[in-house]
Amino acid sequence: MIIKRPPDIPSSEITPERDYLNRRAFIRDAGVGVAAALIAPAALARSAAAQGQEETPNSYEEATSYNNYYEFGTDKEDPKRYSGSFKPKPWSVKVDGLVKKPGNYSFDDLVKPHKIEDRTYRLRCVEAWSMVIPWQGIPLAAMISRFEPLPSAKYVAFETVTRPSEMPGQSTRVLPWPYVEGLRMDEAMHPLTLMVTGLYGKPLPNQNGAPLRVMSPWKYGFKGCKSIVRISFVERQPPTTWNIVAPHEYGFYANVNPEVDHPRWTQASERRIGEFRRRRTLMFNGYADQVASMYSGMDLVRNY
Ligand SMILES: Nc1nc2c(c(=O)[nH]1)N[C@H]1C(S)=C(S)[C@@H](COP(=O)(O)O)O[C@H]1N2
Numbered sequence: 634m635i636i637k638r639p640p641d642i643p644s645s646e647i648t649p650e651r652d653y654l655n656r657r658a659f660i661r662d663a664g665v666g667v668a669a670a671l672i673a674p675a676a677l678a679r680s681a682a683a684q685g686q687e688e689t690p691n692s693y694e695e696a697t698s699y700n701n702y703y704e705f706g707t708d709k710e711d712p713k714r715y716s717g718s719f720k721p722k723p724w725s726v727k728v729d730g731l732v733k734k735p736g737n738y739s740f741d742d743l744v745k746p747h748k749i750e751d752r753t754y755r756l757r758c759v760e761a762w763s764m765v766i767p768w769q770g771i772p773l774a775a776m777i778s779r780f781e782p783l784p785s786a787k788y789v790a791f792e793t794v795t796r797p798s799e800m801p802g803q804s805t806r807v808l809p810w811p812y813v814e815g816l817r818m819d820e821a822m823h824p825l826t827l828m829v830t831g832l833y834g835k836p837l838p839n840q841n842g843a844p845l846r847v848m849s850p851w852k853y854g855f856k857g858c859k860s861i862v863r864i865s866f867v868e869r870q871p872p873t874t875w876n877i878v879a880p881h882e883y884g885f886y887a888n889v890n891p892e893v894d895h896p897r898w899t900q901a902s903e904r905r906i907g908e909f910r911r912r913r914t915l916m917f918n919g920y921a922d923q924v925a926s927m928y929s930g931m932d933l934v935r936n937y
């Protein structure tokens with residue numbers, strides 16, 4: 634059944650992530666639902682059609698002009714507007730920690746040995762908006778394997794570049810810099826996890842995290858660290874930016890879960906950019922078949 638809604642989204646549903654202070658958590662029990670999970674665009678469309686929801690990729694314009702990248706400002710238009718003088722070339726990434734092959738790798742060192750793959754994924758922000766974006770990149774597992782992590786490496790930590798002269802938001806205290814994120818090793822090695830190098834067949838625009846950013850499509854968007862300059866292999870769960878600033882609102886795992894509301898807004902539904910009617914949010918953002926087993930036995934209650 635279709636429920637008609639006015640085109641305006643209530644402001645309670647679009648509260649930005651920055652308004653995190655002095656809020657109290659409201660947490661309720663979570664259960665695990667089932668949803669279809671697919672990679673290929675055609676299959677993605679078919680799966681969505683089966684649920685009565687169309688899955689058309691968002692336009693290049695939408696994917697590159699409505700962004701979260703607080704290093705360039707907190708408004709959705711800021712990353713595009715203020716990232717023009719950011720230089721994603723030359724680029725190098727420091728690989729350190731529990732690996733046999735640490736070092737400083739240039740962008741070409743990292744990318745050239747691999748075949749670039751096309752992956753159209755849903756992107757679901759915890760602010761309850763979403764897009765479908767045709768990304769290009771390298772399975773993170775393939776890249777990581779070349780560094781030969783030690784068995785003692787249980788987590789991977791990512792760090793965004795610090796360049797206040799090119800990133801005006803870094804001159805503010807809206808977040809502690811650098812932005813840091815992380816994944817458990819099995820999540821980082823999961824075949825869905827991509828080290829993104831482009832979108833719509835073009836090099837990754839600055840506002841989307843040029844030249845390298847992570848994408849794990851079953852997690853909320855903030856897990857996808859942009860403009861990565863460091864990849865560290867560690868034994869313990871690494872600190873992550875949104876969990877540092879608002880631990881009662883943002884967890885480490887942050888798997889998309891329509892049954893666990895964020896303290897400030899529901900996660901049961903979402904607004905696909907470019908659409909008016911809200912969609913139901915899918916468990917693990919629609920990738921449950923591929924990823925749910927990684928969390929069996931885990932308490933998903935604090936999973937946002
Ligand atoms: N370094 C850094 N990475 C970041 C962010 C950020 O502010 N800084 N925002 C995150 C959030 S909240 C989201 S939803 C996605 C948005 O990715 P997009 O702008 O490419 O759609 O980037 C994530 N990665």
Ligand SMILES: [Mo]
Binds near residue numbers: 760853854
């Ligand atoms: Mo987000």
